[in-house]
Amino acid sequence: MTALLPEGLRDRLPPFADAAAAIEARVLGAIHAHGYERVDPPLAEFAEALGTRLKAGALHDAVRFVDPVSQRTLAIRPDLTAQVARIAATRMGHHPRPVRLSYAGSVLKLRASQLSPARETRQIGAELFGLDSVAAAQEVVTVAIDALAAANVARPSIDFTLPDLVDTLAAGPLPVGPERLDDLRQRLDAKDAGGVAAIAPDYLPLIAAAGPFEQAVDRLRAFDRDGVLASRIAGLTAIAQTLDGRVAMTLDPTERHGFEYQTWLGFSLFGGGSSVEIGRGGTYTVVHEGGAEEAATGFSLFADRLLGDPPVHDRRRxxxxxxxxxxxxxxxxxxxxxxxxxxxxxxxxxxxxxxxxxxxxxxxxx
Amino acid sequence: MTALLPEGLRDRLPPFADAAAAIEARVLGAIHAHGYERVDPPLAEFAEALGTRLKAGALHDAVRFVDPVSQRTLAIRPDLTAQVARIAATRMGHHPRPVRLSYAGSVLKLRASQLSPARETRQIGAELFGLDSVAAAQEVVTVAIDALAAANVARPSIDFTLPDLVDTLAAGPLPVGPERLDDLRQRLDAKDAGGVAAIAPDYLPLIAAAGPFEQAVDRLRAFDRDGVLASRIAGLTAIAQTLDGRVAMTLDPTERHGFEYQTWLGFSLFGGGSSVEIGRGGTYTVVHEGGAEEAATGFSLFADRLLGDPPVHDRRRxxxxxxxxxxxxxxxxxxxxxxxxxxxxxxxxxxxxxxxxxxxxxxxxx
Incomplete structure (x- = not known):
């Protein structure tokens, strides 16, 4: 009985633990080479403060406990980016922008989801604070692909999305009432043509504008008769040129699930022909104390998914x-x-x- | 307010976080070079099972929460060695002995103590399962000193103790009633000559047998007229010869605090002339499922205490x-x-x- 571990928690044994540590070190080295310096926030924080920087509802997925010292509720971090954003906005708020930070650490969830049965995972990432420009996105995407290369991920691929696309169109050339906007977003995300047609048929061509990058961008450009998406399309094209030939690229402009907090750009990272995401990133907004907002761009990798099976590991003894x-x-x-x-x-x-x-x-x- | 962290928890910022990661990598490399392979247990386990492998009372210092999946209490590990011992005794129980395992990870305590105000610390270590012989101790102590050298610890020193010394003497040539044994141990640990004299004056010379290694061992040898400590003294001398010249050595044969679970040998590691312990280890016993006992030898370093201030860190950009x-x-x-x-x-x-x-x-x- 003492050998049994709770569901979603596990031991990593030899030689896998050494292989995972070696891969993590190589990934962090690739990130560090672009000037991203390490921060290491604590495992636990005041739950309320952490919650303000987490996605809505994420605090409910966190392990919480009452701190006997402060008599307040603390939470074990379910995500590291919220902590890194806190550091950038507070303790490093005075630092000239952009600030480049990297991190690696364990995160813990109270419950696992069907899609990710592990409750403890290892998160590695890089965040650039102060910019969400095309140049910033080009750098961050390059760092991400360099990190996958350092981990020897076979056949890396990246899937881009435009998280605020529907909001932009609805506020401009293709008005949609606010009461139907969320429904429209969800049906576009689900590629539900019938549902989209029932709400706003003008948006239907967006469903076809998903797939291999060049073809999808061409369709998006054809759809954008008013030019309201021109800067986004130009940005995507510039980012794609940066990566040209290094990685397979797709575009799914209306994918939204998990990108609710991203601004103009989001991306998912894949490898080895698997459909399981091994990382994600994009542009977003950080709130400083006092309420000022700051643009940011970054990505996180789910380190456990970087480890192939069997691992490539030199075990000369x-x-x-x-x-x-x-x-x-x-x-x-x-x-x-x-x-x-x-x-x-x-x-x-x-x-x-x-x-x-x-x-x-x-x-x-x- | 969102910048404030709970007492005993902290952010590590640039360049300290990179420096700490670099030191940890070097320390783990030194340990790995002796054949110790990494294991990586989860942050949380069933509290009851973990508690059976922790020191008495240690579970009370652990963050505990109810697992919504199993409806059982889980604990965040306050110590990694208990988990590594579990792995050696269960999942790696079939592996030929000795088994050499290493580890590095965060541990969390519900409360800080006055002596160690940090509630989250990073623990690095190596454990050898299957042996507690002099040869095993010689290897483990060598690995520990190699690890301190890899961390560039200045003026490393090691303080040896004999945790079961009083039990051995009391069961042999210098009988002490079981009702007074614990009191005697405590007064010897505290170097309370008056207290020792009141309980068992024969033990008084042990207080003087503490100090620089050679001198203390000579006094212990003179004290041991019946030769009941001969094998321990020979073991200590052999271990000291292994380390000769690499490290300052002291002996405090009756030190017991924190070594309650060690068997014949315990040691504390120091550096930089500080009296704050940066690591400790010794010989101990692991209980397998079914109750069989196994000898083991190992050490842990408190990684946060390895980082000097300011850190030696190359920051060419x-x-x-x-x-x-x-x-x-x-x-x-x-x-x-x-x-x-x-x-x-x-x-x-x-x-x-x-x-x-x-x-x-x-x-x-x-």
């Missing part, structure tokens, strides 16, 4: 026979070897999963 | 002027540079804390 002088083993470690010393006469290279044996001062393959 | 071709910046990253791109015409190397400027394809120091 040098068996050091019982009685070998300590200095001889130390010399092999200095030369880069992982040494596994026999501490009893009966220990064997096989029991210790060793690939090599130290004999006559040299490593011999087994 | 190359400013990439606005309008530079993306490929030029990518080439500099490939050459090992951290690039910080201007995304607007007005951005400056000073605002981005850059040390170098990319000009005519070369990095120029600023």
């Amino acid at each position: 040098l068996f050091v026979p019982f009685g070998t002088r300590a200095a001889d083993a130390a010399r092999m470690r200095e030369a880069g070897w992982v040494t596994v010393a026999a501490l009893e006469a009966g220990d064997t290279p096989e029991a210790q999963l060793c690939t090599h044996l130290l004999a006559d001062g040299e490593a011999r393959a087994l | 190359l400013f990439v002027p606005f309008g530079t071709r993306a490929a030029d910046a990518a080439r500099m990253r490939e050459a090992g540079w951290v690039t910080v791109a201007a995304l607007e015409a007005g951005d400056t190397p000073e605002a981005q804390l850059c040390t170098h400027l990319l000009a005519d394809g070369e990095a120029r120091a600023l």
